[in-house]
Amino acid sequence: MSVQSISQPQAAASSAKASEARFALENRLTGWQIGIAMAALSLGIFLGIVQGLEHAGLNLYTYLQPAFKSYYQGLTIHGVLNALVWTTFFITGFFTTAITRSLDMPISKPWLARLGFGLMVVGLLMTAYPLFANLATVLYTFYPPLQAHWTFYLGLTLIVVGSWVAGYAFFFTYAAWRKENKGVTTPFIAQASLITMAMWQIATLGVAVEILAMLLPWSLGLLPGTDALLGRTLFWYTGHSLVYFWLLPAYVSWYGMVPKQAGGKLFSENLARLVFWLFLLLSTPVGFHHQYTDPGIPQGWKMLHGLFTFGVAFPSLITAFTVAASLESGGRARGGKGWFGWIKKLPWDNPSFTAQNFAMILFAFGGISGVTNASYSLNLAVHNTTWIPGHFHLTVGSATTLSFFGIAYWLVPKLSGRGLFSRKAALAQAWTWLFGMIFFSNGMHMLGLHFGAPRRTMLGAAPYRDAAWNPMLMESVLGVLILTVSAFLFFYVIIGTVLAGKKLKEPVEMPVAESMDTSPTPAWLDTWRGWVYGAVALVILAYGPMLYVLFNEMQLIPLPPGLRVW
Ligand code: HAS
Numbered sequence: 001m002s003v004q005s006i007s008q009p010q011a012a013a014s015s016a017k018a019s020e021a022r023f024a025l026e027n028r029l030t031g032w033q034i035g036i037a038m039a040a041l042s043l044g045i046f047l048g049i050v051q052g053l054e055h056a057g058l059n060l061y062t063y064l065q066p067a068f069k070s071y072y073q074g075l076t077i078h079g080v081l082n083a084l085v086w087t088t089f090f091i092t093g094f095f096t097t098a099i100t101r102s103l104d105m106p107i108s109k110p111w112l113a114r115l116g117f118g119l120m121v122v123g124l125l126m127t128a129y130p131l132f133a134n135l136a137t138v139l140y141t142f143y144p145p146l147q148a149h150w151t152f153y154l155g156l157t158l159i160v161v162g163s164w165v166a167g168y169a170f171f172f173t174y175a176a177w178r179k180e181n182k183g184v185t186t187p188f189i190a191q192a193s194l195i196t197m198a199m200w201q202i203a204t205l206g207v208a209v210e211i212l213a214m215l216l217p218w219s220l221g222l223l224p225g226t227d228a229l230l231g232r233t234l235f236w237y238t239g240h241s242l243v244y245f246w247l248l249p250a251y252v253s254w255y256g257m258v259p260k261q262a263g264g265k266l267f268s269e270n271l272a273r274l275v276f277w278l279f280l281l282l283s284t285p286v287g288f289h290h291q292y293t294d295p296g297i298p299q300g301w302k303m304l305h306g307l308f309t310f311g312v313a314f315p316s317l318i319t320a321f322t323v324a325a326s327l328e329s330g331g332r333a334r335g336g337k338g339w340f341g342w343i344k345k346l347p348w349d350n351p352s353f354t355a356q357n358f359a360m361i362l363f364a365f366g367g368i369s370g371v372t373n374a375s376y377s378l379n380l381a382v383h384n385t386t387w388i389p390g391h392f393h394l395t396v397g398s399a400t401t402l403s404f405f406g407i408a409y410w411l412v413p414k415l416s417g418r419g420l421f422s423r424k425a426a427l428a429q430a431w432t433w434l435f436g437m438i439f440f441s442n443g444m445h446m447l448g449l450h451f452g453a454p455r456r457t458m459l460g461a462a463p464y465r466d467a468a469w470n471p472m473l474m475e476s477v478l479g480v481l482i483l484t485v486s487a488f489l490f491f492y493v494i495i496g497t498v499l500a501g502k503k504l505k506e507p508v509e510m511p512v513a514e515s516m517d518t519s520p521t522p523a524w525l526d527t528w529r530g531w532v533y534g535a536v537a538l539v540i541l542a543y544g545p546m547l548y549v550l551f552n553e554m555q556l557i558p559l560p561p562g563l564r565v566w
Helices: 003-022 024-055 071-103 110-132 150-180 188-203 205-219 228-256 269-282 299-333 351-374 376-382 387-416 423-451 467-500 529-552
Strands: none
Touching (some): 003 024, 024 110, 071 110, 071 228, 071 387, 110 150, 150 188, 150 205, 188 205, 205 228, 228 269, 228 387, 228 529, 269 299, 269 529, 299 376, 299 529, 351 376, 351 387, 387 467
């Protein structure tokens, strides 16, 4: 063996290590963010299991006293931890790595990134206190006139503000990169992640106004009462764009990373950029589709938001075709032939790929139920039934969560410098999540559609519960049991990796897909101004007049004495 052939790999390894050392802060921050996210998820999932069993008539809350006082306290903690904490912490952590590696530039203002993280942690602790003390059993939507302890509202505000500040750290880094790279097209992963963070800043204005102008002063006794319709409207201004904040990081990976993991190329990077810009435009002006049944919002506004909702499904349809074409390129590059033979050749032995592919497949069905929800007349049949949890467990519970698991299967080895503890267990985790979610969500969808079984309800104790519900309840409970095994496998793999994974000789690289279409990126796909103005204009058009009326007609109705429903 020549001296050169020994020294080349060594040189590559030491340069990879040196490059890793430049990102020490980013690694630490990502590690903390996703660590906290996973800790929150573990408790959130545990409470989900307890809820699922309650639906089958086994009320474990009787044994969980005094830690958890009621089904509804558990449901609130489940929703807040899974939907708000797991997602927000994981996303900021993932983006800290994705943006800086994609730009090949460490965060330019580290103090800002640290501040953002600090605010999120303080916010989380502040939110946790009233949740666990049973002072904020108001569900994750915290609709007034349910009133939580003021620390709940302030804590949530700090989590959101912390994520804004983390976003500013990303934007400043991008500005520094742009200064050094005039005329260079922004790398796709960085651009898509930055667009997601920009959308988040626009999207969270609604809930910021709701909390700071209404709920917080009201809970502190500074306002005499609250206006439920205005509160719900401001909540859903944020509430639906929030779902795209959960989805788009998965899309960053499906477009920018998974094709590489599949051994192929991204079908068209330019089309992918367009998809993210469309999400910036259309994610926010859609909130009234959550309020189709609310009196006080005129039908015309509901129709406009309904149309925009079909509009925002369009970039997901593009995604379905583009990502499938990218996967096909991978399957064919690996020797796949014929119409479907390429599917068999995909790297099904790679848990990171498999988990994310199953997330896509589940999302295809979640998308169908989403479009069903958006149709006004169909929505009247399914609104506030268990159909809706069926829908969102396929979306945030699968497209997002299972994709994040898949991302964790390369990110945790990258951060810890240790190989995945058990590939087999990780693969089993992906398969069990797929089947668990199929059973759970099918049961929930059918129960809502056929029997109108209500959501957010302690079904096991409901006097109107019918024996005809049992087969579907049992199907969903079977799903819960399989998901329990899946969750256990996930934490087994992650904790095992961190504590006992085999030390890696070289750092894991972030997967970055090349584009099949090598035509240059047109300037309008790498320019912010027009898209941001467009997004703000659509928000003003879709919300301005109605918010003006609602604020003008606002009636601060005092809480009836003694109203506390938990
Ligand atoms: Fe939704 C309610 C409409 C997407 C989450 N949604 C909810 C709630 C949540 C939620 C949490 O219009 C309940 C909120 C609450 O507590 O009240 N939703 C939609 C529509 C879409 C949609 C039209 N939702 C999401 C996503 C979520 C999410 C994403 C989280 C991440 N949703 C509604 C409506 C309601 C609602 C109403 C109110 C219901 C009510 O009455 O209360 C669309 O954006 C969906 C578009 C998606 C597609 C699917 C594209 C498929 C893809 C996969 C392709 C597969 C591949 C695999 C490539 C059109 C991209 C290939 C495989 C190989 C092996 C090769």
